Amino acid sequence: MLGVAAGEGDRSGRRATIIDVAHHAGVSIASVSKVLRGAPGVSSAMKERVNASVEALSYRPHRLARGMRGPMFTVGVMLSDIENPFFSLLIQGMVEVFGSQGYELQIAPATAGEESQNSVIDSLIDHQMDGLILIAPRGREEHLERIGEQVPMVVIGPHGPSEHYDTVSGDDELGSALIVDHLVSLGHRRIAFLTNEHPADRLNLPESARARGFEEAMGRHGLSDDLLFVPGVWSLEGGRDAARRILEASPRPTAVHAGADVAAFGILSYLWEEGVRIPEDVSVAGYDNSPMGSFTPISLTSVDQSGHEMGAIAAKLLLERIAGRSEPHNDVLTPRLIVRGTTSAPGAAIQSR
Amino acid sequence: MLGVAAGEGDRSGRRATIIDVAHHAGVSIASVSKVLRGAPGVSSAMKERVNASVEALSYRPHRLARGMRGPMFTVGVMLSDIENPFFSLLIQGMVEVFGSQGYELQIAPATAGEESQNSVIDSLIDHQMDGLILIAPRGREEHLERIGEQVPMVVIGPHGPSEHYDTVSGDDELGSALIVDHLVSLGHRRIAFLTNEHPADRLNLPESARARGFEEAMGRHGLSDDLLFVPGVWSLEGGRDAARRILEASPRPTAVHAGADVAAFGILSYLWEEGVRIPEDVSVAGYDNSPMGSFTPISLTSVDQSGHEMGAIAAKLLLERIAGRSEPHNDVLTPRLIVRGTTSAPGAAIQSR
DNA sequence: CTACAGTTGGATAACGTTACATAGGAGGCG
DNA sequence: CGCCTCCTATGTAACGTTATCCAACTGTAG
Structure with a gap:
């Protein structure tokens, strides 16, 4: 009880961490982590206690800290032209798929220039995204290939055949x-x-x-x-x-x-x-x-x-890649x-x- | 020289870390960090050595690890409607300002629903963004106020007067x-x-x-x-x-x-x-x-x-807030x-x- | 009553970086 | 020649998680 100076009190201002939750619930950090991740080996009584404390402190996990060890559950989209209404359609298709699978989507806007696009892609990788979707990138095939080796990737646009990434495009x-x-x-x-x-x-x-x-x-x-x-x-x-x-x-x-x-x-x-x-x-x-x-x-x-469908397909392919598939898929949609x-x-x- | 099993060799596959750079350059981790951050107290010889190793290993800093301690140098934008061409204009204005100031921009697409927007905003905060720009959010003022207390924020749209965040809007x-x-x-x-x-x-x-x-x-x-x-x-x-x-x-x-x-x-x-x-x-x-x-x-x-200008102003206000300003600004642009x-x-x- | 399996909870070492505290060395001055 | 000062370089404790390993406890069978 009489711990460090600050003590048990919810010293507000700072965001609650998993440690705060553990103290509040009177259990170990490891147990809280288990409950949060839905890992096996916790009693239902433990689950209840922890969840109550999570609620009470309105705790939210720190995505960066989580991402330091495991996946971020976030995918990045390189958008080469934010004004193109067709691209907006693509994104809507993706949002639906990723949203339903517990993944978050973040868009990095780029310009038509290859240089701008590459720096945006690098940034997405630096942010440890679990996967990348590139919308109509201007990069050379060999450059894309190198990125595909580092991180699961889907390219929208007529690229390919590719070795290390998937493509979706209209014919x-x-x-x-x-x-x-x-x-x-x-x-x-x-x-x-x-x-x-x-x-x-x-x-x-x-x-x-x-x-x-x-x-x-x-x-x-x-x-x-x-x-x-x-x-x-x-x-x-x-x-x-x-x-x-x-x-x-x-x-x-x-x-x-x-x-x-x-x-x-x-x-x-x-x-x-x-x-x-x-x-x-x-x-x-x-x-x-x-x-x-x-x-x-x-x-x-x-x-x-059918941009909407195209976006959804790209999202599904990316999820498959994140799950481990490595043979490249090159989907071509028939236009009408x-x-x-x-x-x-x-x-x-x-x-x- | 004869260190751990893996030794000095650039065991490729994994991404190079600051430790790899330090080993490669034969200096301490702290020194590498200083050079990378442009911190004072490093000789020009040191700078040169480190930069050479950075180049050789094509090292890129890990944004998450960096964000664990300091700022992420990334701002988040909640986009309530990705199809709206006016919103695209806003974003273009922002991109220019942030790009020139070394900040990155990430867009989280939401739908018109308040619920969707709030979860997107929460996610942006979980990702430790240094600041938030909300484009035409549907949330209640008191809710926005609460978010503004947690993180520097600018709202685009006719909100206000506000206590903890800035607003930009057309009249x-x-x-x-x-x-x-x-x-x-x-x-x-x-x-x-x-x-x-x-x-x-x-x-x-x-x-x-x-x-x-x-x-x-x-x-x-x-x-x-x-x-x-x-x-x-x-x-x-x-x-x-x-x-x-x-x-x-x-x-x-x-x-x-x-x-x-x-x-x-x-x-x-x-x-x-x-x-x-x-x-x-x-x-x-x-x-x-x-x-x-x-x-x-x-x-x-x-x-x-003048959406372009509006976006640029929002970006500037956010940078000011990130730099420490706390008095709210409410900019209103005159339409024609x-x-x-x-x-x-x-x-x-x-x-x- | 003891040995053992099965289950549940807890300590703790990473992850890659920053920033603080400090050690070491060179140079200047008395 | 010794002491003090400055400057550069280094060691290391955080940051908030996860996941592995281990201890403790429960109940059961011999």
């Missing part, structure tokens, strides 16, 4: 081809594709896969001479900028595959301002099926990737075309011939 | 009034406001302030009898739903203050589908000035809140009206009188 090549098939079946021949700035040496980004799918499908239809790559950036402004150049192109394309919804919005915006009729004069298709696209007056033809109002048979363009 | 009441003033000056009298579901007892949410501002301004213009509150939800679907009811209202309002851009998008979508002309038949205004709103054909009249194409003098509506 962007197929999705892109679906758009081309759709446009060609409507009668289009001259089709433009807006490329996202992509260095030639890094071939495993969504933009690269979509570009490949576009090129392949155009070739399959015998239209290799009718395709037009428009270099630019997948953003509202980038779309507007690209639209300007598309209008100036000669011969002018009758359809545009924007590569991404956000770019399509920019393109639409510019075309509307210029009095170009959609879809009569120019058909426009996006990619991602963002919520905004489904609404009037946009009604954008797009490709759905959503036809809406911005695509139709070429009208004015055909007449002008 | 939503004023912003809402700006919209009303604008509409009234154009000649509107009958104006609808889309309320976001808000329990009567929790008055300090943005939606409440915007509702108050609407009511106050209408009263100021002697239009208290002409206002129409439309209960609903601030989302695309919620906007569409509200638009339906607004069209059925009698007398039909000539203008709608949607409360938020996302709701305005839904309203516009439905009205366009129904063949209602914007702005001739009905004027629509949003709130938040989201990027999409500025583009044709939406061109939404809205209120700008952005007039675009969805508002004009009432046309058809006036003729129908």
Whole structure:
């Protein structure tokens, strides 16, 4: 009873520790730890006493101290673009899975730069996360491979085949081809594709896969001479900028595959301002099926990737890896075309011939 | 030299610790720690040796172990809605400030529910974050107050006055009034406001302030009898739903203050589908000035809140609190009206009188 | 009544770092 | 030449957990 100066009293201010709980319950630290972890070898009377003290002191375990020895029960997500609404969908899918499995999720925001992303990933590792999910990382495969050796990891995006981590991605090549098939079946021949700035040496980004799918499908239809790559950036402004150049192109394309919804919005915006009729004069298709696209007056033809499901799958794969699986899984989800109002048979363009 | 069994060899696989670095450099652990922390009392020769070993072993400090004694140099953000693009803006503002000050940012995603948010906040505290930023939390003031006593905290949203934490918010009441003033000056009298579901007892949410501002301004213009509150939800679907009811209202309002851009998008979508002309038949205004709103054909009249700046201010306030300030700051940013194409003098509506 | 198995509770060494207290050595001054 | 001072480098006790090992106790069978 008459212990150290401070004594038994709940000297408030400081957070209660497992030691405080042990004193309060009049049992050993080890026993409290056992109860808290649900470890075997404790009587129900002991459980009750400890739980009462935990309640009384409103004790919460110190995650760092716990993490010093065992798992943190926390996974980290590297988010390469916090503004991308598709990525938000992914995260919602993850949250549900992890939440139901007692894992916590922490997001580290990065920018599009490889350097920023790498430092964010390192930080996540420094924080002893039990696993990592990388959303559309820009890092080189060999670098990712090295990270995957250190910590359970899942990459969202068209990477792989991988040795030390799992991947989940949509079949962007197929999705892109679906758009081309759709446009060609409507009668289009001259089709433009807006490329996202992509260095030639890094071939495993969504933009690269979509570009490949576009090129392949155009070739399959015998239209290799009718395709037009428009270099630019997948953003509202980038779309507007690209639209300007598309209008100036000669011969002018009758359809545009924007590569991404956000770019399509920019393109639409510019075309509307210029009095170009959609879809009569120019058909426009996006990619991602963002919520905004489904609404009037946009009604954008797009490709759905079911981001929610993709996030959930990534989460499940990560949990499996944390549990010990080491053979790599590479899940590819099949995208589907959503036809809406911005695509139709070429009208004015055909007449002008 | 002939130490323990494992000896000096870089037994790889495990992550290098400060002890490995000390052995490698042939100095004490304490010295390594000093160099790493930039503490005074180390010779430049020592610095060089240690840094060389750090490099050689590619050592990275263990954040948890560090956090056990001192600060974590990590701040946590409770994000109540990951889909809200305005919140993304806030985070971008924060990232810049924290990044430049050597702090890391981790985001914990929550849902709109108070319960979910509280558990996320608790978790952030369990992770020993040095400070917390809460984005539009739903918790009661007294609960927030209690958290603020435990850890440096900044709340973004119209809370306060507070005793133990800082707040940053836009003047939503004023912003809402700006919209009303604008509409009234154009000649509107009958104006609808889309309320976001808000329990009567929790008055300090943005939606409440915007509702108050609407009511106050209408009263100021002697239009208290002409206002129409439309209960609903601030989302695309919620906007569409509200638009339906607004069209059925009698007398039909000539203008709608949607409360938020996302709701305005839904309203516009439905009205366009129904063949209602914007702005001739009905004027629509949003709130938040989201990027999409500025583009044709939406061109939404809205209120700008400079989210980027708001996030940066929140970050700075938090750093001040972490540094020791305890007097509460309550920053209020002045919003500004952005007039675009969805508002004009009432046309058809006036003729129908 | 003793020996033994089975069960329950407790001491304690890690985990990787920081920061405090102190030892050792060089240099300056009387 | 010795003492004092400063400066650098080191040893080590925390921080709050977990998990292993061990002691004590209970009950049971011989």
